[in-house]
Amino acid sequence: MITLLDYGAGNVRSVINAIESLGETVKRVKTSEDILAAEKLIFPGVGAFGSMMKVLNGKNYVDPLKKYLQSNRPFLGICLGLQVLFESSEEAPGFKGLGFIPGKVKRFITDLSIPHIGWNGINIKQPSRIFNGIRGDEKFYFVHSYHVVPEDDTAVLTTTNYGYEFVSSIQKGNIIATQFHPEKSGQAGLNILQGYLDNCRKQTKPLHISKSTRLAKRIIACLDVRSNDQGDLVVTKGDQYDVREEGSVRDLGKPVDLARRYYEEGADEITFLNITGFRDFPLENMPMLDVLKQTSKNVFVPLTIGGGIRNYTDKNGCHYTALEVAAEYFRSGADKVSIGSDAVLIVEEYLKANKKSGKSAIEEIARVYGNQAVVVSIDPKRVYVTSPDDVKHQVIETTIPGPNGERYCWYQCTIKGGREGRELDAVTLAHICEKLGAGEILLNCIDRDGTNLGFDIELINAVKEKVSIPVIASSGAGCVEHFLDVFSKTGAEAALAAGIFHRKEVPIADVKNYLKDKIEIRSSITSSR
16 A cells, blocks of 8 residues: 655646556545555655645644654655755745755756756666666656755765756655656656565666766647537647638547557657637536546656636636636646646736736746646747838748748737737747746747648747747647757757647657657657566
8 A cells, every 4th residue: 555645736646547557556645644654655746845835734744744754664755755855945935844854955057948847867876676677778757947955965866967967866765755757757657666666676776877867859749639520529630720621620539549649659748738618517527637537547758738727617607717727637637737828818918017917827827836837838820021120029030031022020929729819929928928937838830730841940949049948849840850950950848749640640759760869869668667
């Protein structure tokens, strides 16, 4: 029996699913006595340090946790479950951690994008039972803006490089904690969990011991999900956002089945974009919740859900906030939520008031779950102008002339699935969303969608110059060369595609095989248990 401390923030369903897939049963902590009675305790902390400590103190979990740790019984901390072991965090001045390990949690200081999101390696510093079945050169999934800084190196289990070397896991007796997410790290992560669960395994070091690691570029499979004319949920794909063909919605498969296929093919993340509102459903019956629950049972890479992350009132008159909607998605298996049209409206309000409201969906979700949990999806289209002085927007000089030979353009934000343009440009939107707390930008392009002409390099570079958070390039991929193009000509951390994957025109394995010796990627080859 594994006891899991779920303090109510973030996606713990995937941790439970991963443990159960290894043949164990899970009991959730409901009282402080459950902590003291645990034989093996897992703490998958997700979100913001301050919010976590408020909950732990409010539920009187702090003292039992300290006693459990001091007893040296098996403990596995994940992400914030690592950071909580330290004395304090720069993320939340005034809040004390558990102080089990002397040291502090500090924000990354680097020119690289923050948060540190994606697949990175580990430099192993001491043997551990969690390394059984590990080669040593695998990559694991990270998503964080802060890292632990111990006062001494005695408990350091692994380090990872991101601008500089930081501590990515610790081991002190039976206390183990990782900054990376084993439950989101594919087969390699499941091997780590298996090593923790099996007390009889020997302390070991893998054959491959690296001295430095590199963050991989991510290949993301995107599934646009909507109901067809018969009311069934299907994956579809539009051409410049038109999802109908000969009058019917394009049906490219079932979302859960396709997600499982992409996981097995080596996708680094999977994104679901719910392009049907489902506004008449009570929150607990939203169809996409079940898609996430079913997907997370067998798919152990990060899942993002977009669409409908807003305040709404259902047909029964029940009102839900965007934070409540996001919370339900997280509990159902999502790791990140994506906000699209509403982000445009939020930024328009920000520009009118010239200040944060503190109440927008972006701000509230980031405050509770951390900015790494908030993705802003931008749907822009080109508007050509003869001179930069013609508009007050962010204008670029383009190598792709307009219909009348125009040499300049700006990228107009749209809402309602690209049907309505707004007087707001994509560069400004991305910049302000970062200020409001977004942790990542999903950058689409209506002009390129479904064209197979390649990513809009000029758009991506324009946005990357103005933000310090990761950017996912989307729209236009048609061949493996387009992925190399976007990674070699822009600073995008990830590239997303949909139709070419759905129709098997360009399999994910082909993309990775082509990039293998050209760009740092995560190998699709998995370790055996």
